[in-house]
Amino acid sequence: MAGVRLSHIYKRFTGTEAAAVVDFDLEIKDKEFLVLVGPSGCGKSTTLRMIAGLEEISEGELYIGDRLVNDVAPKDRDIAMVFQSYALYPHMNVYQNMAFGLKLRKFKKADIEQRVRASAKILDIEHLLDRKPKALSGGQRQRVALGRAIVREPQVFLMDEPLSNLDAKLRGQMRAEISKLHKRLETTVVYVTHDQVEAMTMGERIVVMKDGFIQQAATPEEVYNYPVNLFVAGFIGSPSMNFISGHLSETGGDMVFKANGVNIIVNEGRAKTLRAKGYGNKEVIIGVRPEDIHQEPVFIEASPHSVVNAHIDVAENLGHEMFLYITGVGENTVIARVDGRAGLKEGTNVKLAIDMNKVHFFDKESELSIFDN
Amino acid sequence: MNWEPIKLKLEQILNAPLQIVKMTTVEWNDIVEGLPGEFHWDRSLVYNQTLFFYLYREGSLVYAFVVEEVLLTSAERQLVEMMLDFCRSREKKAAVPTRSDEESLAASLREWILQQIEMGIETKEIPDVIAAHSGLHAIKVPFLLYGSYSDHRKTSYLELKKLLEQFFDSGILLIPLSDREWLILGSESLLTASGGGEKGSEVEETQEEALASICFGLYEMMAIEWVGECHLSIAHPIVPAKSLLSTVVQLRGAIHLGRTYHLGENIHLPWLMHLDRLLHLIPEDEKEKFMENVLKRIDYVPDSEMLHTLEHFFELDCNVSETAKKLYIHRNTLLYRLDKFKQETGFDVRSFKHAVLVKIAVSLYKVTKRK
Numbered sequence: 096m097a098g099v100r101l102s103h104i105y106k107r108f109t110g111t112e113a114a115a116v117v118d119f120d121l122e123i124k125d126k127e128f129l130v131l132v133g134p135s136g137c138g139k140s141t142t143l144r145m146i147a148g149l150e151e152i153s154e155g156e157l158y159i160g161d162r163l164v165n166d167v168a169p170k171d172r173d174i175a176m177v178f179q180s181y182a183l184y185p186h187m188n189v190y191q192n193m194a195f196g197l198k199l200r201k202f203k204k205a206d207i208e209q210r211v212r213a214s215a216k217i218l219d220i221e222h223l224l225d226r227k228p229k230a231l232s233g234g235q236r237q238r239v240a241l242g243r244a245i246v247r248e249p250q251v252f253l254m255d256e257p258l259s260n261l262d263a264k265l266r267g268q269m270r271a272e273i274s275k276l277h278k279r280l281e282t283t284v285v286y287v288t289h290d291q292v293e294a295m296t297m298g299e300r301i302v303v304m305k306d307g308f309i310q311q312a313a314t315p316e317e318v319y320n321y322p323v324n325l326f327v328a329g330f331i332g333s334p335s336m337n338f339i340s341g342h343l344s345e346t347g348g349d350m351v352f353k354a355n356g357v358n359i360i361v362n363e364g365r366a367k368t369l370r371a372k373g374y375g376n377k378e379v380i381i382g383v384r385p386e387d388i389h390q391e392p393v394f395i396e397a398s399p400h401s402v403v404n405a406h407i408d409v410a411e412n413l414g415h416e417m418f419l420y421i422t423g424v425g426e427n428t429v430i431a432r433v434d435g436r437a438g439l440k441e442g443t444n445v446k447l448a449i450d451m452n453k454v455h456f457f458d459k460e461s462e463l464s465i466f467d468n
Numbered sequence: 469m470n471w472e473p474i475k476l477k478l479e480q481i482l483n484a485p486l487q488i489v490k491m492t493t494v495e496w497n498d499i500v501e502g503l504p505g506e507f508h509w510d511r512s513l514v515y516n517q518t519l520f521f522y523l524y525r526e527g528s529l530v531y532a533f534v535v536e537e538v539l540l541t542s543a544e545r546q547l548v549e550m551m552l553d554f555c556r557s558r559e560k561k562a563a564v565p566t567r568s569d570e571e572s573l574a575a576s577l578r579e580w581i582l583q584q585i586e587m588g589i590e591t592k593e594i595p596d597v598i599a600a601h602s603g604l605h606a607i608k609v610p611f612l613l614y615g616s617y618s619d620h621r622k623t624s625y626l627e628l629k630k631l632l633e634q635f636f637d638s639g640i641l642l643i644p645l646s647d648r649e650w651l652i653l654g655s656e657s658l659l660t661a662s663g664g665g666e667k668g669s670e671v672e673e674t675q676e677e678a679l680a681s682i683c684f685g686l687y688e689m690m691a692i693e694w695v696g697e698c699h700l701s702i703a704h705p706i707v708p709a710k711s712l713l714s715t716v717v718q719l720r721g722a723i724h725l726g727r728t729y730h731l732g733e734n735i736h737l738p739w740l741m742h743l744d745r746l747l748h749l750i751p752e753d754e755k756e757k758f759m760e761n762v763l764k765r766i767d768y769v770p771d772s773e774m775l776h777t778l779e780h781f782f783e784l785d786c787n788v789s790e791t792a793k794k795l796y797i798h799r800n801t802l803l804y805r806l807d808k809f810k811q812e813t814g815f816d817v818r819s820f821k822h823a824v825l826v827k828i829a830v831s832l833y834k835v836t837k838r839k
Contacts, residue, residue, distance in 0.1 A: 135795065136772045149697045151617070166473060168695040176692055182684035184635070185662035199634060199693060228681075229662060229673065289796040 096282055097160030097250040099123040099146060104155035106141050115141045117307040119155070128277050128284045130298030132291060134330070138307040139287045140255055146285060147176050147253050159250060175249040179256040181240035183228035190224040193242045214245040217276065234265045241273070245280065252284045258293065270296060291331050295319065303327050325462040328382045328455055334418065334432070336382045339425035340459065343374055352381060356423040360400035362451050369456065372465060379465070382455035385418070388431035389448050390439065398448040405429070410441040421445070469559045470622065471523055475533060478548065484539035488523070489532055496530040511549050521548055524556065571625065573598070574643045581645065581716055590717045599709040603641055607705045608653040609679070611686065612719035615648040617696030622647065635689055651716060656705050658682055675704065676739055687735050699723050701736045721745070729831055747831055755832050762829040775830060777805050781817060782827045
């Protein structure tokens with residue numbers, strides 16, 4: 096097992112002006128499950144492919160363990176990769192698919208047999224070993240692709256959106272399986288995904304990327320609760336965080352945040368920091384997660400200074416929860432996640448309260464969070 | 469031999485900058501002749517306060533490492549000489565010709581194919597003198613492999629052949645067309661070997677689907693077990709003696725088009741590239757004109773997110789729900805993006821007429837405008 100160190104890595108593709116990956120500097124700890132997440136074109140797959148050796152590094156150094164591997168071929172990096180396509184070798188049966196890498200490395204027949212059977216047992220595919228890929232379902236193929244990687248007992252697993260071709264139910268199942276597998280094998284995993292649910296539930300640490308840059312690298316809780324900038328705040332969380340652009344001002348000794356339909360008092364503790372940082376009379380953006388907007392009368396009564404009156408444009412009731420698409424709070428539609436039994440109807444007006452302890456403040460120009468973690 | 473990694477390592481060890489220079493043998497001999505005393509011309513020499521370490525000779529050129537004389541001690545100089553001697557002798561050993569019949573056949577085929585292509589001939593049967601090899605009259609599955617790795621990751625013929633034979637579990641014919649381009653002729657039995665087996669095989673697979681799955685499998689294996697990034701193309705089975713040349717032309721074309729119009733993809737299937745092939749034939753000025761009339765009609769420059777969105781939208785048959793799912797965005801976000809595109813360009817890609825124009829423009833954009 097080994098950690099991976101990416102030291103100031105850049106990737107520039109011939110014929111393109113902008114670098115696909117810019118100054119990627121990160122240490123992935125041994126046995127860590129690290130998730131690279133971000134929108135299409137953010138450089139996450141390119142970073143993974145550089146670790147795999149499938150893309151050459153334009154600048155910077157890459158270490159697997161203590162070994163500099165910039166110029167080492169993929170086959171000699173002691174990594175195993177699971178791709179999005181998880182294409183199996185169609186002319187080989189499942190056993191042969193899993194055994195192939197070991198056969199190439201001249202493992203003894205008995206060792207190959209032992210490793211393949213053990214991995215097949217972990218993945219619950221023992222009964223499929225004689226089948227050809229064509230006779231397998233999508234989920235089974237995915238397991239075989241994982242098995243092909245596991246048997247090699249590599250120092251690092253690299254996974255590039257391995258679940259994206261599965262249906263939602265199977266994806267949820269495999270998510271849990273891969274997490275269990277990681278705990279069992281105790282191997283370093285670098286996992287690329289678009290899907291923030293995968294990122295939040297599987298990663299011990301998440302790296303959020305945009306335009307080739309690392310935006311934030313932290314635990315899922317930290318990324319969710321303390322996003323460093325507007326991008327991270329908006330990218331992580333579903334439905335996304337609501338952003339309301341407005342003005343901070345002093346009224347009767349209180350710091351007040353004002354925007355279209357919003358006139359709420361900032362908690363004294365936070366107001367103190369905002370004043371100290373020079374935001375006493377400035378435009379800012381506040382970020383409110385949908386679950387931090389409340390409709391319960393008890394909460395509204397207890398938070399008289401953060402109440403807003405809104406109009407429900409759309410109400411989506413999922414049973415256990417309800418999404419309200421409301422207007423009249425800031426310039427754009429705001430989404431609130433409330434109790435599914437609240438009995439709220441679209442087309443009506445509603446009184447809601449914002450949990451001011453959970454509100455995020457962002458600088459309007461730099462888009463960075465004003466509060467440090 | 470690739471001397472670049474050795475140069476880098478020496479620079480690290482000696483803490484002195486080295487360069488690789490080339491000069492003609494005449495220039496080298498002139499320097500050697502001007503030196504006092506006896507000189508082993510394949511060692512090192514000092515000329516104008518510069519130390520030259522002989523590396524190798526290629527035709528009328530001599531290659532050498534060059535370093536400032538003062539930066540190396542005499543002991544270091546001797547050690548470098550010794551190390552270079554060792555590298556050369558090791559390379560000589562490795563280069564001892566052990567050409568098999570197959571390698572000779574591959575070499576003759578390579579020579580013949582390249583000659584025909586150079587003369588502009590694209591369809592011709594292999595001459596009997598070469599085609600006499602029994603394998604060339606049997607049906608084969610042709611692949612073209614293009615390695616887009618850098619020089620220091622070169623691979624040998626034997627290494628690659630062994631890897632492919634282990635993968636296919638049968639003999640193959642491997643023809644190196646260039647340093648990075650390999651033609652692979654696999655057995656026709658590959659197509660039957662990928663059959664389903666006991667369950668789930670009731671759905672009949674077309675030949676093209678079978679070829680594609682072999683190609684995807686081979687790519688995945690190469691990505692993990694070979695030396696670096698590669699591109700692959702595959703064609704319908706052929707009798708090489710009759711149509712190897714035209715197949716090479718077709719496969720080369722597919723890889724070229726794929727690398728031009730489908731950046732980020734590594735498998736290029738010729739039967740999916742009809743439109744790219746057609747677009748490629750359009751003269752450059754016509755392409756520019758078309759772009760001006762479509763995407764650039766209001767100086768519109770699509771960002772990478774918009775291009776990505778449009779590409780997926782077309783790939784998924786203009787299906788909004790499927791595209792949103794594939795892009796991990798909300799359906800409304802996708803509709804918003806498409807509306808934004810409509811506002812900025814006047815094209816509503818949900819209408820077939822507009823979609824056709826934009827699809828072509830997006831393909832051409834990659835070769836005419838994208839920076």
